[in-house]
Amino acid sequence: MEMPESQRSGNPRGIPLVRLRDNFLNLSSFANEETRKRHLFAYLLWLLGNLFPNSHGDVVVPGLIYIAENMVDEPLPEQPKYSFGSAMLSHTYKGLCDATQKTSFAQKAPLLCVAYEFLQLWSWEYLPVGRPRIVQPIYPYDFGEGASATMATRWTKARKRWSPDIAKNCYPMYHQQFEILDEAEVTWNPWTQDQLKMVFDARHFTPGMLTDSAFWLTRCNLLFLWCVEPYNPERVMRQFGLYQEIPPPFPRRIDEETHKLTNMGRGWSLYDWREENSEWVHKWTNEALADIVRQLRPYDGSTDQAYKQWYCMNTRASLASQPATIPTHLTQEEQARRHVELHAAYYRDHLIITCNFFRSIIS
Structure with a gap:
């Protein structure tokens, strides 16, 4: 399929998501193997384009093409070849970092290039602010043979209702709710057995949810194409139900040159970032499960008071009213x-x- 003519000078910015959706939405039951592979290729591109959006918002970054192509053309490996969970975290961290520093020249507003659905579902899972009330849960979480439930299933499939107090301009209200948020209102660790049992009722939760939990405490940097982001689980151990050292360990960082890598200027060249970031890819492949935070002690509520004392000593007090x-x-x-x-x-x-x-x- 030929690429549409671009209204801009130079090469296209990427593959338009709307063309992937409109031209590959329906697949005939009589399609041959090659046609099925092309539809799978288009679906993977559309999926990756939504998981890893860019500042244009309506195209798939060209660097994702070779990943989708390899997934379609190569035989299925015995072990997963890609770590999309860590890639999404890397992409999200980079997007949040950029949003605090860059602005759009046209609208003079911050640009937030992240998967909004992922960020929204994370917020609903952990925080009560802006969270809808589930009025009709989906039990059991079973959508047919081969389908599995995830933690997001209860939010995406259930019937939800928002508070009638939420008005059109709700930002000030949310701001105030964050200001008075109490630690007891936060779901610090949604992955405990009690929490999973509450979500999935009598039906056993999908074992695949915890398959890669060994990676949660890795010290390796997170990777996504040009994004190399430090990961510091030892600073948020309560989220894993483990003991938190006070004061929290100083965050690990990466050099400024690596952190500021961008895709600008790469254009339509299908630039393969695996070569550029081969050092980090090698570290992740060989050290991700070896270099982890070693902590066997469970979370201890007594550390809360020690943290508050340390926090007050190292920050400025502010008016609370x-x-x-x-x-x-x-x-x-x-x-x-x-x-x-x-x-x-x-x-x-x-x-x-x-x-x-x-x-x-x-x-």
């Missing part, structure tokens, strides 16, 4: 009478910082 002149939690009726700007929470933060500044001068 909300200035009465800047409302950030309005009902629908109140919003109808008074429009709430999305930046209201920013002004509230700015006011708190100003108050802290004058308080420090006075004291």
Whole structure:
């Protein structure tokens, strides 16, 4: 299939997702083996393009083509050849990092290039802020032969309902809820046996969910094409149900040159990043399961108080009360009478910082 003519100068930015969807959506039951392989190739490209979006938002990065091609043309390996979980984390970390530093020249707004569905489901699993209420769970989690349930199944398949208090401009409300969030309201470790039993009821959860759990405590850097991101599980041990050292270990970093690698200028050349990052690929292949955090002690709630003491000694105290002149939690009726700007929470933060500044001068 020929690529569509680009309205931009130079080579195409990538394969348009809409063309993959429109031209390969239906597969005839009489299709030959070659046609089936091409449809599988197109589906994998569409899937990878949505898992690893780029700043353009509507195309598949050319560097993903050889991965989909190899998955289709090569025989199925006995062991998985690709680690998509670590790749998604690397891509997400890079996207979150870039979003705090870069802006769009056209809209002057931060660019967040991550898989939004993944980030949304993670948030619902761990945090109560903005989480919908499940009014009709899906039991049992069985969708036919060969299909398996995942942790996301209960959110994507169940019937959900959001709080009627959530108005159109809900950012100030969410901001306030994060400000008063208590540690007891956070689901620190969704992978405990009790949590899985609660989610999957009497049906046993899919064993494949924990197949790669040995990688969760690796010290190796995470990789995705040009993205090389440090991974520091020893700083968030409570999420694994393990003992947290206080103070938390200093984060491991990578050199600035490696961290700032981008795909800019590679264009339509199908650049193979495996060669560029061969050192990191070799480390992951040979050391990911050997270089792990060694911790056998389970989580101990007594570390919470030690962490808070350490935190207060190493940070500045701030005002916890909300200035009465800047409302950030309005009902629908109140919003109808008074429009709430999305930046209201920013002004509230700015006011708190100003108050802290004058308080420090006075004291």
